[in-house]
Amino acid sequence: MSPARPLLREPTDWSAAALRVRLARRHRSERLFRLAGLGALLLAGLFLAFLLFTIIRDGASGFRHSEVAVTVTFDPQSVRSGDYVGLMQRSARALPVAGDVVSEGAWVALREAVAADPALVGQTRTMWVPARSSIDLLAKGKFDLAQPALSRGVSDADVAAWRALAAAGRLRQGFNLDFLTGSASTSPELAGIWGAALGSLLTLAITIAIAFPVGVFAAIYLQEFAPRNRWTDLIEVSINNLAAVPSIIFGLLGLAVFLNFAGLPRSAPLVGGLTLALMTLPVIVIAARAAIGAVSPGVRDAALAVGASRLQTVFDHVLPQALPGILTGTIIGMARALGETAPLLLIGMRAFVADVPHGLAAPATVLPVQIFLWSDDAQRGFIEKTSAAIIVLLLVLVLLNSLAIVLRNHFERRA
C-alpha cells in the first residue's frame, strides 16, 4: 500500500441541506422536462383526435338523408310527354305544407320509378323523394332553433314546414345512396362523390402506369449500374430535390408544359395523372433504391457466378427480393398523390362535372378537389357533404396505408 496522499479538498457531503435542495431541484426539472415531452406528444394526439372528431361529427349525417312522402298520380299525359318536373311540382303542391319541401331534383326519382316499372302509369302511389336541403338539415337537428330567425340560418317558414311534415308522418330518414353514387350538384341534397371518386381512380391509374415503371427503372440504373461521376450526381441531386419541391410547382409545370406547350386537354385525368406521376416519381425512386440496396450482395454474386448476365441478375434475382419494399414505397406515393389538391387545381381539374368523367381526356375532378370546391360553397348543406367526403377520402387512405404496412410486415417476417 502506498502512503495516503493528503486530500486536495474535503469529500462532498451528499447529505448536506444545500445539496439536497439542489438535487431536488434537478430532479424536479427532470420530471418537468419529461412531462413536457409527453405533453407535446399528447397535444399532437389531441389535435388529431379533435380534428377527426369534428369531421366525423359534421360528416356522419352526410351519409343519411331525409325523404318526403309525396302522393303522385302518374297520369299518362305527363309520362308520355316526359314532363316529370311538372308532375313532381303538382304533386308536391298537394302536400299539406306551405312552400317548397322537396328537392329540385326529386323528379328524377319519378322518372326512375316509371322506367323500372312501366305499370305505374295511371296509378296513384306514395313516393319517398329527397327533401330540400334546409328541411333535411332541420330533420337532422343542425340548427339551433332557440336563436332568433335571422341568425340561425333557416327561415320560420321552413321550420313550420318541417314541423308540419313531421307531424303528418311524411318525413323519414334513410341511407343516402345518392351520396355514394351521384356526382357534383349545385343542390347539396343531391350531391355525390362517385364522379370525383372515378376521376381520382382514372388519374391515379395514369400516375401509377407511368411512375411505377419509370421509377423502378431509374432506381435500378442508379443503384446497380450508374458509374460514379458528375452526371450521376446531377441525377441524384435532382431526385432528392424533386422529392422536396412544393407540389404546386408541379402544377405550374403541368400547366406550362402539358397544357400550353403540348396542347393536351384541360381538366383531364390524363394531364392530372402525368403531373402527379412526375411528383410521385422521386418518392418511388428513393424507396426502390433503398429496397434494392438492402438485397444481400450474396444474391448478386451467386447469380453472376453461375453465368447470369448483369441484367438477368438484377431482373431475375435482385428485383423479386426488393419488390415488397418497392411496392410499399409505391403505395405510400400513391396515397400522397390521392390526397393532392393544389397541382390539380392549376391544371383545371376543378371542373363542375355533373356526370361521371367519360374518359382520360374528358373533363373531370378528383376527390380532394371536390372537397375543396364544396368547402368553398356558401350553402349550409355542403358542410356535412364536405365532411362526409373527407371521411371517405380518409378511409381510402387508411386502407392504402394498412395495405402498405401489411405488405411490409408479411415480407419482413418471411425474410
Place this chain on the structure above:
Amino acid sequence: MLALAVILLLGGLAFLIGRWRGAALAPAGGRIGAVHSRPVYHGAYVALLALAPALLVLAAWGLFGGAVIDERVLSALPTDARPLTPLDSGAFMNEVHGLANGDFAAAFNPDTARAVPIYQQMRREGDLATLLLAVALLLAGGLWAISQLKPAFRARNRVEAAVWLALLLASIVAILTTFGILLSLVFESLRFFELVPLSDFLFGLKWSPQTALRADQVGASGAFGALPLFWGTIFIGAIIAMLVAIPLGLMAAIYLTQYARPRVRRVLKPVLELLAGIPTVVYGFFAALTVAPAVRQLGVALGYADASAESALAAGLVMGVMIIPFVSSMADDALMAVPDAVRDGSYAMGATRSETVRMVLVPAALPGIVGGVLLAISRAIGETMIVVMAAGMAARLTLNPFDSVTTVTTQIVALLTGDQEFDSAKTLSAFALGLVLFVITFLLNIYALRVVKTYREAYE
C-alpha cells in the same frame, strides 16, 4: 385505342413466333451451347423490332395528328366559312370536335356544322392510314428480325442493349423534370418581367393584380409588388408554423427517443405519423371551419375588435401541427445518430437525463436538427391548401397574427384558377411567383440536405 390494341396484339404474336423460331433453332438432342440465346430472347428481339416503329408511328399520330387534321379541315372549308383569326379558329375547331364527339347537341356557329363531316372524314382516313402504316412497319420489322435468327445470333445482347437504354432514359426523366420546371418557370417569368420591372416585383409594396386589365396599365399602376406576399408567406410558414412545430416536434422526438419504452414508442410514433398522412385539403377545411372562428373569438376577447375571419394565426397554427411529424422525425434521426458513448459519458458524470439531452445530445445533434427545421420551413412555405382555405386574400404587411394575410401559393392558385386570359401580366405573374418559390425552396433543400449529410458522416 383500337389501333393500339391491334398493334399490341400483333406484337404479342411476333413474340410467340420469335420464341417458336428460336426454340426450333436448337437441333433435337443437340449440345446446350449450340444456340447462343434462349428462345425467350429471340421472341423479345422479334417483338421489339416489330413493335418499336409501329408504336412510334401511333404516338406521333396521337400527338400531332389532331393539329394536322384541324389545319386541313380549315383549309378545306370555303373561304367565307373560315374563321378569321387564329384565336377564332381554336374556338371554331373546339366546337367541331364537340359536335363530332357528340358532346354538343347542336351547333352554335352554323359554319361548324359544315365542317363536321369534313372533319369526321379526315379523322377516319387519317386513323386508317396510320393504322395501315403501323401494321406495315410492324410486319417489315418483324419479318426482318425473324430472318436474322440463327443459332449464333446474339439475341440476348441485342435485347439487353434495349433494356439498358430504357434504364438510362428512365433515370434521365428526373433531370428532364427539373429542367422542365426551371425552363417553364424562367421562360414565362421572363415574359412577365418584360411587362413589369424585376425591382417593382421584388420590392414593390402594393399587390393588386385585379386592376391590371390591360397590359399597358400594368407597369404604370405598379400593382405587382410581391413584398407583402413574401412577408405573408414567411409570417405564416416560417414564423407562426415554426413556433408551433419546432418546440412540439423537438420535444416529441426527445420523449420518443430518450424516455418512451419501446412499447410506448411503437404506439405513439405511428399516431404522430398519421398527422403527416392527412391530406392538406382536410387540414385546410379544419382550419377554415373550426380553428379560424375560434381564433377570431380569441382576437375579439383580447380586445382586437376587427379580428378577421381569416387570420394568419389560424393558418399558421394548423400548418404548424401538420409539420410536427416532419420536424419530429428529422430530430429523431439526428438524436439517434449521436453515438451512445456521448450519452453514456454524460450519465457517467452524474447528469440527469434531461441535463444530458439539453446540454449534450441536442448540441451534438444540432446540425441535424437545424437541417430538419430548414426542410420543414421549405415545406411550410410551399404548402398551398391550408393557406388558400384559411389565410385570405388581403396582401398586407402586418405583424398582427389576427390579421388576414396572403401568401405566394395562395396568389398562384387565385391567379391561375377561374377565368384566365393567357399571356396577360396577371397570369404570367403566377409563374414569376412560382419561380421565386422554387428558387427559395431549392436553396433551402440543397443546403439542408448537405448539412444533414455532412452531420451524419461526421459520426459514422
